[in-house]
Amino acid sequence: MAASQKILLVEDEYLIRMLLEDMLDDLGYSVVGAAGSVSEASKLATSTECDVAILDVNLDGQEVFPVADILANRGLPFVFVTGYGGAGLPEQYRSRPTLQKPFQLDELSKTLDAIFAG
Amino acid sequence: MAEPLAAVLSAGRVGYWEYDLKTGAFRVSDEFKANWGLPPEAPFTAEVLRRNIYPDDEPLRAGMIEQTLSTGVPLDMEYRVIWPDGSLHWMNVRGMAQRDRRGRPTRLVGVSLDITDRKRAEETLRAETESLELLNKIGAALGGNLELEAIVQIVTDAATQLSGAQFGAFFYNVLDAQGESYTLYTISGVAREAFSKFPMPRNTQVFEPTFRGTAVVRSDDIRQDPRYGKNDPYFGMPKGHLPVVSYLAVPVISRSGAVLGGLFFGHERPGVFSERIERLIAGIAAQAAVAIDNANLLKSAQAELEERRRFESHQELLLAELNHRVKNTLAIVLSIATQTLRNSDSPETFRQGFEARILALAEAHNLLTDGNWEGASLRAILERVLQPYRGSGTSRYVLNGNRDVRVGPKTAVSLVMALNELATNAAKYGALSNSDGTVMVNWVVSDNPAKVHLRWEETGGPPVVAPRRTGFGSRLIRALSNDAAAEVMMDFAPSGFVCTFDLPLRSGVEA
Numbered sequence: 001m002a003a004s005q006k007i008l009l010v011e012d013e014y015l016i017r018m019l020l021e022d023m024l025d026d027l028g029y030s031v032v033g034a035a036g037s038v039s040e041a042s043k044l045a046t047s048t049e050c051d052v053a054i055l056d057v058n059l060d061g062q063e064v065f066p067v068a069d070i071l072a073n074r075g076l077p078f079v080f081v082t083g084y085g086g087a088g089l090p091e092q093y094r095s096r097p098t099l100q101k102p103f104q105l106d107e108l109s110k111t112l113d114a115i116f117a118g
Numbered sequence: 119m120a121e122p123l124a125a126v127l128s129a130g131r132v133g134y135w136e137y138d139l140k141t142g143a144f145r146v147s148d149e150f151k152a153n154w155g156l157p158p159e160a161p162f163t164a165e166v167l168r169r170n171i172y173p174d175d176e177p178l179r180a181g182m183i184e185q186t187l188s189t190g191v192p193l194d195m196e197y198r199v200i201w202p203d204g205s206l207h208w209m210n211v212r213g214m215a216q217r218d219r220r221g222r223p224t225r226l227v228g229v230s231l232d233i234t235d236r237k238r239a240e241e242t243l244r245a246e247t248e249s250l251e252l253l254n255k256i257g258a259a260l261g262g263n264l265e266l267e268a269i270v271q272i273v274t275d276a277a278t279q280l281s282g283a284q285f286g287a288f289f290y291n292v293l294d295a296q297g298e299s300y301t302l303y304t305i306s307g308v309a310r311e312a313f314s315k316f317p318m319p320r321n322t323q324v325f326e327p328t329f330r331g332t333a334v335v336r337s338d339d340i341r342q343d344p345r346y347g348k349n350d351p352y353f354g355m356p357k358g359h360l361p362v363v364s365y366l367a368v369p370v371i372s373r374s375g376a377v378l379g380g381l382f383f384g385h386e387r388p389g390v391f392s393e394r395i396e397r398l399i400a401g402i403a404a405q406a407a408v409a410i411d412n413a414n415l416l417k418s419a420q421a422e423l424e425e426r427r428r429f430e431s432h433q434e435l436l437l438a439e440l441n442h443r444v445k446n447t448l449a450i451v452l453s454i455a456t457q458t459l460r461n462s463d464s465p466e467t468f469r470q471g472f473e474a475r476i477l478a479l480a481e482a483h484n485l486l487t488d489g490n491w492e493g494a495s496l497r498a499i500l501e502r503v504l505q506p507y508r509g510s511g512t513s514r515y516v517l518n519g520n521r522d523v524r525v526g527p528k529t530a531v532s533l534v535m536a537l538n539e540l541a542t543n544a545a546k547y548g549a550l551s552n553s554d555g556t557v558m559v560n561w562v563v564s565d566n567p568a569k570v571h572l573r574w575e576e577t578g579g580p581p582v583v584a585p586r587r588t589g590f591g592s593r594l595i596r597a598l599s600n601d602a603a604a605e606v607m608m609d610f611a612p613s614g615f616v617c618t619f620d621l622p623l624r625s626g627v628e629a
Contacts, residue, residue: 013446014532014597019453022460058442060528083445084438101445102452 005029005116008044008053010067011081012036012060016101020054020081023105027112038062045070052115054099057082057089068093077115133230135213139187139223153209153230155201172198172206179211186215187223196233208237249398252280256402260409264416266292270304273381273406278306280402281395283383285312285360289319289329290370290379290410301379308360316356322349324365331369331377336396338389340365364390368403370410378410447483451476457590471542471590478503478538482531494530496570497522500559503537507550507557514550519561523570523623532598539591540574540617548615549579555614568623576614584610 007029011017014036021031033048035041038059045053045067053071055064055078064080071078072092080098082088089098097111124147127134133150137143144167148158154170156162171179175197182195193213198206213228256276263269270288278286285307291299301318319325323345327333337343340362347354355362362384370378381403383391454475462468481502485494500517507514525533541550541557549555555578562571576582585592592608595617599606605620 012528013450015450015453015535015594016446018593018597019449019456022456083442083449088438102449 005052005112006032006050008032008048008050009034010036010041010044010053010059010064011056012058013056016056020108023108026105027109029112036060038064038066041067042070045074050076052076052112053078055080057084065090065093068096079111079115127229131232135211135228135230137226139225150230153207153232154199155203155205155207170199170201172200174198183226186213186226190215193226193228196237207232207234209233249280252276253398253401253405257405260405263409264413266290266410266413266417269406269409269413270302270379271306273402273409274304274306277381277399277402278383280398281366281383282385282390283307283364283366284385286381286383287313288370288379288381288406291377312360316359320349325367325380328367328369328380328382329377331371331375334369334396334400335365335367336391336393337365338391339363360384361386363388366391366396366399368396368399370403370407372407372411374411378407381406447479450479454479457593461590474538474542475535478534479531481538482534485534486527486530489524491527493524493526495522495524496533496561496572499525499530499533500537503534503541504557504559507541507545514555515557515559517559519559519563521563523563525570525621526624529621536591536595536598537574539594543591544576544579544615547580548582549576552579555579563623570619570621570623572619572621574615574617574619576616579614581612582610582615 005028007024009017009020009024009031011020011034017034017036021034024031032050033044035044036059041055041059041064053067053076055068055071057064057080068078068080078096080089080093080096081101081103082098083101089096097115099107099111124134127147128149131149131152133153134147135150136145138145142164144162144164146162151158151160151162154162154166156166160166168176179195179197182193185191186193193211193215195212196208196210198208201207210231210233211228212230213226215223216225216227217223256272259272259276260269263272270290274286274288277288285305287303287305289301289303291301293299303313303318305313319329321329324335324340324343327335335343340346341354343365364383364385364387366383368381370380372378381399383399385391455472458468458471458475462471482494482499485498485502488494488498497517497519504515504517544550544555544557549557555576558573558575558577560573560575563569564571595606595608598604598619603622605618607616607618609616
């Protein structure tokens with residue numbers, strides 16, 4: 001069951017963040033932290049207790065990968081959200097789950113299920 | 119010497135000579151004297167010989183004689199003599215030692231031949247061969263080289279060597295990044311410092327034919343040239359200039375006819391540069407022109423390729439960015455649709471709310487497109503959002519700010535969306551819902567710290583009732599505060615709704 005799973009949300013567009021918050025809420029996850037910039041997200045990635053993070057690749061022109069590095073070091077799973085396609089990801093993150101914008105509730109649900117099932 | 123033999127020798131222009139080792143006296147034929155440029159009646163002595171032989175060749179002559187006397191090998195040598203008129207002639211001298219019964223040498227006898235013509239022919243041939251080899255070498259070196267600096271140095275060195283000049287220079291024109299022409303030069307034969315203290319040569323009467331590419335200037339003594347010494351400020355060579363007497367200058371002209379530069383050669387002795395040298399240097403100048411043309415072609419081709427590469431990578435970047443923005447915008451539209459749907463109780467309210475928000479988003483994009491996506495003016499944002507409520511008579515809203523300010527793209531979108539919610543709510547429930555309410559928007563831009571304080575205040579509307587649940591608008595406005603690090607306060611006072619924004623500004627001009 002996903003009921004108590006905690007999500008860290010990193011997305012600079014607040015409208016998309018709202019959409020994700022709603023979707024995650026509908027799916028029964030709880031958003032424990034949300035950030036819209038690399039610096040803010042890095043702080044949260046270091047300190048927040050979460051089970052999975054959802055990372056928008058482009059944060060107001062900056063790439064989110066430093067945040068991904070922190071999470072990878074902590075051994076926490078994460079999902080990329082991008083408008084660029086898979087080509088924009090660095091080598092070590094190519095195999096990570098990726099959601100293409102715009103995405104549907106169903107896709108988000110399956111992606112998260114796969115993480116918690118694995 | 120027997121008469122018939124003497125006649126044969128004379129007919130063959132062969133000189134005959136004898137040298138008595140005991141007395142040191144010479145006995146020589148008229149032809150032999152003629153080989154020395156001397157008349158028949160002139161005496162010929164060891165003293166005459168030493169005086170008229172070319173000084174550099176005397177040690178060789180003495181050595182060869184010593185060898186013949188000690189070893190008995192026949193004498194065969196060539197040396198130069200200086201005739202009384204000062205001209206230099208080559209002689210071939212052959213002979214042998216005559217010995218007494220005990221084998222001691224007593225006399226040297228032999229013949230002589232003027233070989234000046236043969237020597238000259240040989241020398242010319244050798245010089246021609248050398249020139250050809252050098253020209254070939256230059257051709258090969260230039261053909262394989264597309265670096266301008268290397269080409270001009272090769273040309274200068276080779277041409278200086280070939281011309282026999284003491285020093286040579288190649289002044290050549292190059293274009294800088296702005297397309298302005300300027301002149302550089304290479305030097306050969308002397309250190310660069312010999313010229314670096316002088317200004318660049320100007321179009322004086324002597325230099326003009328070279329720099330304009332009109333003619334070769336060749337002079338045995340440039341100081342005697344009518345064009346020499348006519349121009350300010352030096353009237354000839356500047357003080358401290360290396361002495362130039364022999365002068366040769368050949369223009370280097372591109373296929374296009376443009377003058378690429380000029381090759382200049384100097385020597386302190388007069389008459390150094392022959393017509394033949396002029397032709398050789400003209401040949402080098404032509405080769406140099408081709409090489410420089412090729413180098414320039416390569417350079418412009420490379421510059422064009424580089425430009426294209428830059429353009430293409432910029433293009434790729436733009437496409438990726440466009441892709442990102444489109445996808446993001448679609449995600450935003452999806453979000454707006456989802457949010458609107460959540461708060462709508464009928465398809466009609468959904469359609470109205472969705473339409474209004476998508477139009478607001480479009481308005482925000484229009485504003486940003488006007489400003490090249492670098493930002494938008496706060497006043498323009500307010501005007502756009504409130505324009506539908508301008509009304510026919512008196513305006514339903516008042517905008518009042520101490521000065522305008524430009525906000526960044528993300529803040530601009532946020533503000534348009536948030537203010538649109540405020541305006542929509544005002545039209546539905548607030549000051550714009552009746553016929554005489556007013557929306558007042560006051561803002562103050564301040565510098566220290568850089569921020570804008572904006573106050574949205576409704577008056578004259580029906581009594582305000584605070585909403586029971588958080589609608590999309592309130593959520594959006596809260597998100598704005600989160601996003602732009604703004605402080606937002608909403609007050610549902612019964613007399614009229616008030617909302618204040620405190621937006622920090624980046625570098626005093628952008629939020």
